[in-house]
Amino acid sequence: MPTGARAALVVALIYLFLVGVSSLEAGIKIMGADTQERLFSAVSNPIAGLCVGILGTVLVQSSSASTSVIVGLVASGALGVDQAVPMIMGANIGTTVTNTLVSLGHVRQSAEFRRAFATATVHDFFNILAVAVLLPIELIFRPISGIAKWMSELLVGSGGTEWKSPVKKWVKGPVEWLKDLWDQLGASGNVKGALMVATGLVIVLIALAFVTKNMKALVAARIERSLNAILGKAGGLVALAVGMVVTIAVQSSSITTSILIPLSAAGVLTLRNAYPVTLGANVGTTITALLAALAASSADSLTVALTHTTFNIAGILLLYVLPFAREIPVSAATLMADLAVRRRVLAVCYVVVLFIVAPLLGVAILR
Amino acid sequence: MVLSFFRGGDSGLDHVVTRSVAMVTDARHSFDLACTALMTGADPRLIADDVRETDLRINANEQQLRGELAVHISVHGPNDIGEVIGLILLLKKIERVGDHAKNILDLAESGVSFVNEPDIHGLLEERRIVSGFFTEASEILAEHDGIPQSFRERVDSMTSQIQSRIDDYMTSEQPGHQVVPRAVYHRYLKRIVANLNSAVFAATEPVRVAGNAG
Numbered sequence: 001m002p003t004g005a006r007a008a009l010v011v012a013l014i015y016l017f018l019v020g021v022s023s024l025e026a027g028i029k030i031m032g033a034d035t036q037e038r039l040f041s042a043v044s045n046p047i048a049g050l051c052v053g054i055l056g057t058v059l060v061q062s063s064s065a066s067t068s069v070i071v072g073l074v075a076s077g078a079l080g081v082d083q084a085v086p087m088i089m090g091a092n093i094g095t096t097v098t099n100t101l102v103s104l105g106h107v108r109q110s111a112e113f114r115r116a117f118a119t120a121t122v123h124d125f126f127n128i129l130a131v132a133v134l135l136p137i138e139l140i141f142r143p144i145s146g147i148a149k150w151m152s153e154l155l156v157g158s159g160g161t162e163w164k165s166p167v168k169k170w171v172k173g174p175v176e177w178l179k180d181l182w183d184q185l186g187a188s189g190n191v192k193g194a195l196m197v198a199t200g201l202v203i204v205l206i207a208l209a210f211v212t213k214n215m216k217a218l219v220a221a222r223i224e225r226s227l228n229a230i231l232g233k234a235g236g237l238v239a240l241a242v243g244m245v246v247t248i249a250v251q252s253s254s255i256t257t258s259i260l261i262p263l264s265a266a267g268v269l270t271l272r273n274a275y276p277v278t279l280g281a282n283v284g285t286t287i288t289a290l291l292a293a294l295a296a297s298s299a300d301s302l303t304v305a306l307t308h309t310t311f312n313i314a315g316i317l318l319l320y321v322l323p324f325a326r327e328i329p330v331s332a333a334t335l336m337a338d339l340a341v342r343r344r345v346l347a348v349c350y351v352v353v354l355f356i357v358a359p360l361l362g363v364a365i366l367r
Numbered sequence: 368m369v370l371s372f373f374r375g376g377d378s379g380l381d382h383v384v385t386r387s388v389a390m391v392t393d394a395r396h397s398f399d400l401a402c403t404a405l406m407t408g409a410d411p412r413l414i415a416d417d418v419r420e421t422d423l424r425i426n427a428n429e430q431q432l433r434g435e436l437a438v439h440i441s442v443h444g445p446n447d448i449g450e451v452i453g454l455i456l457l458l459k460k461i462e463r464v465g466d467h468a469k470n471i472l473d474l475a476e477s478g479v480s481f482v483n484e485p486d487i488h489g490l491l492e493e494r495r496i497v498s499g500f501f502t503e504a505s506e507i508l509a510e511h512d513g514i515p516q517s518f519r520e521r522v523d524s525m526t527s528q529i530q531s532r533i534d535d536y537m538t539s540e541q542p543g544h545q546v547v548p549r550a551v552y553h554r555y556l557k558r559i560v561a562n563l564n565s566a567v568f569a570a571t572e573p574v575r576v577a578g579n580a581g
Contacts, residue, residue: 220442224379227438231431262441268434 006214013211015171018295020203021072022171023178025296027196028076030179030189043079043367046086046139050131051362053090058355063095064251064288065208067308069201071289074304075296084304085138085145088289089131089311090359092282096123097355098254099278102261104351110341112265117347118337119264119271123257123278124354125329125336130315144314148306156299167294208288212252219249227259231268236276236320243280253278253285271330279320282312379439380447383432383454384570388505390428390461391566395501397421397468398559402494404475405552408482411475418472425465429458456569457508460562467555467562474555479548486549496525497556500563507567514571522564529557 001009043049057066070087073079079087103120106112138144156165178199182192216223226242247256257278263269289305296302319325340347397418404411436451481490503518536550 221379224435224438224442227442228382228435231434231438259441263434263437266437268437 001217003218006218010211010214010218013207013214014291016203017068017207017211018167018291019171019174019178020200020205020207021068021075021292021295022168022175022200023196023203024069024072024200025076026175026179027193027198027200028073028078029193030196031193032190043083043087045366046083046135048363048366049083049086050090050093050135051359051366053087053092054094054355054359055090055363056087057091057094058097058359060205061095061098061254062205062208062212062252063091063285064212064253065205066091066094067286067289067305068204068208068292071292071296071301071305072200072204075293075298075301077298081145081149081300081303081307085307085311086135088304088308089135092308092312093124093127093131094355094359095253095285096120096127096257097351099123099257099261100351100355102258103265104347106261106265107344107347109265111267113344113347114337114341115267115271116261116265117340118333119260119269119274119278120257121336121350122271122275122329122333123282125332126275126279126315126319127282129319129329130311133318134311134314138311144310145303145307148303148310151306151310152299152303156302165294165297168297171295208251212250212255215250216255219246222249223259227263230273230277236272239273239276240280240283240316240320243277243282244284245280247281247284248287251285251288253281256281256284271333275330276320279312279316282315283309286312379443380436380450380454383435383439383458384508384511386428386432387454387457387461387570388509390425390458391464391501391505391508391563393421393425393428394461394464394468395498395505397425397465398471398501399494399498401468401471401475402498405471405479406481406487406491406494408480411472415472415476418469422465422469425462429462432458453569453572457566460566460569464559464562464566467559470555471552474548474552479552481548481552493525493529493556496521497560500525500560504563504567508570511571514567518567519564522560526557526560526564529553529560533557 043052053066053070056069057063060066067088070079070084070091074081074084100117100120100123103113103116106116134144178196179192182195182199187195223246226246230239230242243256247253250256260269260274260277264271264274286305286309289308290302293302293305319329336350340350400414400418400421403409404414433455436454439447440451481487484490500518500522507514507518533550533553536546536553539546
């Protein structure tokens with residue numbers, strides 16, 4: 001496909017994505033206060049919210065998609081900022097499942113697997129540590145959502161109020177058309193709301209998947225140049241910036257971090273080179289939720305999107321900028337990789353427990 | 368380095384080919400210098416640093432470009448796997464050519480000199496032809512338009528000529544201090560020609576094309 005046509009397709013897909021987010025918001029609003037109350041109470045425990053964030057992201061293998069849905073839910077009023085913040089943090093952990101699964105592909109070669117698994121799990125350990133440190137602080141003092149709220153107020157006004165997003169106007173037509181469509185098909189009340197939510201979800205997932213695919217095709221040569229530039233010689237800050245820029249371009253941290261796995265396995269990229277790239281990917285992926293917030297009508301949705309960005313930046317400041325803290329995820333990942341090489345089944349157990357069993361138990365017990 | 372994302376320019380396999388052409392030029396430089404020490408009486412100590420630095424540069428480029436090929440496969444997937452395999456082979460062959468140029472220098476450093484020998488004109492002519500192969504190999508790699516038949520024929524002819532010289536040395540009645548350096552030198556020369564030939568083959572026909580007649 002010619003570059004111009006592909007670029008136009010990406011613009012159209014982003015528009016479709018925004019329609020999906022807006023449709024999701026509209027669906028929840030149609031479903032009314034009862035449904036919103038049930039959703040609210042399901043994740044009122046922050047650890048349950050965190051687990052829902054992990055599970056939801058593992059399910060769609062994309063934090064961009066799950067955080068966009070969370071933004072849509074906040075915009076509809078089904079979720080508050082306080083409930084959404086742990087979910088956003090959970091999405092950060094959940095998104096690392098993709099590159100961890102990719103690393104399992106190297107399981108038959110011990111040396112390769114050790115390097116690949118260490119690179120995959122350094123991302124896990126960083127995100128888990130960031131949540132372990134920042135979630136309690138956030139729950140007590142609310143510094144992250146506080147900063148996000150301050151930025152949001154600076155941009156669009158106070159939380160809880162409606163803001164006139166220009167994007168909202170652009171996507172209003174198709175959302176109204178969807179509502180009319182379900183009306184004509186005889187849906188009403190909660191059924192119509194649920195159908196709008198389902199349609200919105202499908203649109204968001206499909207649009208994001210195709211945005212990622214086409215953007216990757218559009219910028220593959222640029223990604224290659226950037227990664228070549230950091231091979232073995234770039235400092236952490238540059239690698240971090242490359243990770244962020246590449247992820248913003250392809251709208252998927254999973255793509256960025258998964259590219260690193262075969263490179264680490266082959267020994268082309270060291271763990272210490274790859275580590276900051278994954279942190280940049282963490283920040284870069286927050287652009288999608290910010291984009292989703294443009295299609296939402298509440299300032300709170302922007303606050304939540306900005307919380308995602310602030311949380312990831314705070315994590316980097318805390319666990320990467322401080323030299324002693326920087327070593328913790330690297331050492332943990334190296335140790336985990338050594339264990340996994342000795343007992344391969346441990347690697348599989350690690351993935352199943354961290355990304356499925358533990359969050360499922362968390363939701364079941366704490367909701 | 369972050370700006371490399373926004374800049375245009377050579378990327379991917381084109382970039383590797385461009386750099387491999389530069390590596391061939393480096394290998395030729397090493398070969399010519401090493402032969403100069405062996406055939407013109409130049410002091411090997413004066414050119415040793417240059418040859419060794421060039422060899423290190425070739426080796427470093429090989430390592431870097433192999434890494435870049437791994438990046439290419441990681442980013443683009445296996446679509447270009449044939450070309451990537453060819454380029455990996457190409458880089459290895461060029462690196463070996465550089466090693467053999469260094470071996471020729473080692474020969475000169477160990478005191479071998481063909482300067483006042485009766486066969487010096489023949490040796491210089493061989494060196495000139497092989498040096499020309501480097502230039503042709505660079506052009507073939509840069510143009511990526513297949514290997515001209517005439518190149519194949521001349522390489523084959525030179526390989527046979529060198530092999531027959533080696534065979535002659537093996538059965539020669541001349542004293543060892545005369546034939547052994549020549550046999551060793553021609554052995555290196557043969558490997559250089561063979562590796563150059565393999566390099567252009569690897570780049571232009573990386574994988575033997577399977578027939579689809581069933």
